[in-house]
Amino acid sequence: MPTGPETGGGAATHCGFVAVLGAPNVGKSTLVNRLVGAKVSIVSPKVQTTRSRVLGILIEGPSQIVLVDTPGIFAPRRRLDRAMIAAAWGGAADADVVCLLVDCAKPDSDDTRRIVGQLKKSRREAVLVLNKVDLIEKSALLALAARFDSEGLFADTLMVSALTGDGVGDLLSLLAGRVPEGPWLFPEDQISDMPERLLAAEITREKLYLQLRQELPYAATVETETWTENADGSVRIDQVIFVEKPTQKAIILGKGGQRIKALGAAARTELEDLLERRVHLFVFVKVRERWGDDPERYRDLGLDFNA
Ligand code: GDP
Ligand code: MG
Numbered sequence: 234m235p236t237g238p239e240t241g242g243g244a245a246t247h248c249g250f251v252a253v254l255g256a257p258n259v260g261k262s263t264l265v266n267r268l269v270g271a272k273v274s275i276v277s278p279k280v281q282t283t284r285s286r287v288l289g290i291l292i293e294g295p296s297q298i299v300l301v302d303t304p305g306i307f308a309p310r311r312r313l314d315r316a317m318i319a320a321a322w323g324g325a326a327d328a329d330v331v332c333l334l335v336d337c338a339k340p341d342s343d344d345t346r347r348i349v350g351q352l353k354k355s356r357r358e359a360v361l362v363l364n365k366v367d368l369i370e371k372s373a374l375l376a377l378a379a380r381f382d383s384e385g386l387f388a389d390t391l392m393v394s395a396l397t398g399d400g401v402g403d404l405l406s407l408l409a410g411r412v413p414e415g416p417w418l419f420p421e422d423q424i425s426d427m428p429e430r431l432l433a434a435e436i437t438r439e440k441l442y443l444q445l446r447q448e449l450p451y452a453a454t455v456e457t458e459t460w461t462e463n464a465d466g467s468v469r470i471d472q473v474i475f476v477e478k479p480t481q482k483a484i485i486l487g488k489g490g491q492r493i494k495a496l497g498a499a500a501r502t503e504l505e506d507l508l509e510r511r512v513h514l515f516v517f518v519k520v521r522e523r524w525g526d527d528p529e530r531y532r533d534l535g536l537d538f539n540a
Contacts, residue, residue, distance in 0.1 A: 247296040249412025254352075255334030256344030260364040264334065264395035265289040265300050268405060269424050290419050293409035297417040301328060330411045331359040333387075338368040340377055352386055360411075361387040362404060367394040429508070430457040436507070437472055437500040437516060444496050445484065453481065467511035470504070475521045482518045493518065 253261045269289040289300040333352065335345055340363075352359050361381050366374055378390050389407060393400035434455040441453060454475050461469040474493075476482050486493050493516055501514040 244295045245414050246417055247409070247412045248299070248415045248417050249296075249329035250299045250301055251330045251332060251408055251412070252301045252328035253332050253334060254348055254359075255364075256336070256342045256348065259334045259336040259339075259345075260395045261334055264362070264364060264393070264401070267395050267398060267401050268298075268300060290424050291405075292417075292421065293405050296409035296412050297419065298405075298408050298412055299418065329413055330408060331357050332362050332408075333359045334362045334364050335381070337363050337365045337374060337377060337392075340381075349384060349386065353384070358388050359386060360407065361390040363390065363392045364395050366392045366399060367397055430460055432507070433457050433460075433470055433500075433504055434472060436503050437474070437496070437514075440496040440499045440503075441474065441485070444492065444499070453485070463513075465511075467513060468508065469513040469515070471515045472517070474516060474518045476518065477520065477522055479520055482520055485518050 253265060255261050266289070269291045291298050291300070331352065333345075333348060336342075361378075363374065363378060363381075369377075374392060378392070381387060382390060391400060391404045391407065393404055395401065434457045438453075438455040441455065455472055456475065457470060457472050459469075459471040463469060474485055476485065484492075487495075497514055497516045500516070501512050504512045504514060
């Protein structure tokens, strides 16, 4: 087994992959961001917003922990959904530790049941993370933990609130202790493997979801088309929101272009925070029919078209 560089204390380094599995909306992105201490995965109250696999990378003591924030695992309907599921399970198979995240307030979803079934079939031991403990009574929580424990699948059970941070420190220690000995795979200051262009597109997509909610067509995607570094240290980013129908384009533009202006402003503010520099953001809307069947989109997202 390869041993990593020695840390200051003389202990050998550890490094490993942790798959974060869970039904849509259980709080995976929130937890990943909380663990990493920065926003690397978009969070939205609307389901199915995580389209690509995002890595959050963090260091705890001698351990580098690489979190695989999987797309929501749900019943496949379309080709895109199947590709997302294949990506999610691919992440689980490669992982050193599998965490199943469950929403305490909705513990009995079909999605959670399906994932538990899959884990049993693949004989993967997992860490159970009961999230959103801020939403339920202590007694109900203990009963819930006992019930999941009887599945015989979970090596450990942790109770956390990704929102408040409650219990997250314990989870961090547990993960740090579980990843195997080995050299760190990423530079110490790296927190994501997502290219900045893709991260920038994700941020705009999050604003779309937050501002349009129910009105937003599921098929809307955002792409960063150009990224230009300016001599004054600022950056110009041109993005396109692709939709399938002219009516959807009108919704995103809003009256007199008000809507796209507002969402562009929100995205720019966050990008400036993230990149720590001035950002000139230009967002356009274009109609592109049936993008869901276009192999190139899948490649861009790191998904397998033939899944
Ligand atoms: P994902 O689909 O599993 O990635 O879930 P998200 O991280 O996007 O979270 C879905 C929703 O649950 C968002 O509205 C979050 O703010 C909310 N949420 C996440 N964690 C918690 C928690 O610990 N407590 C509460 N009350 N809400 C949470
Ligand atoms: Mg998510």
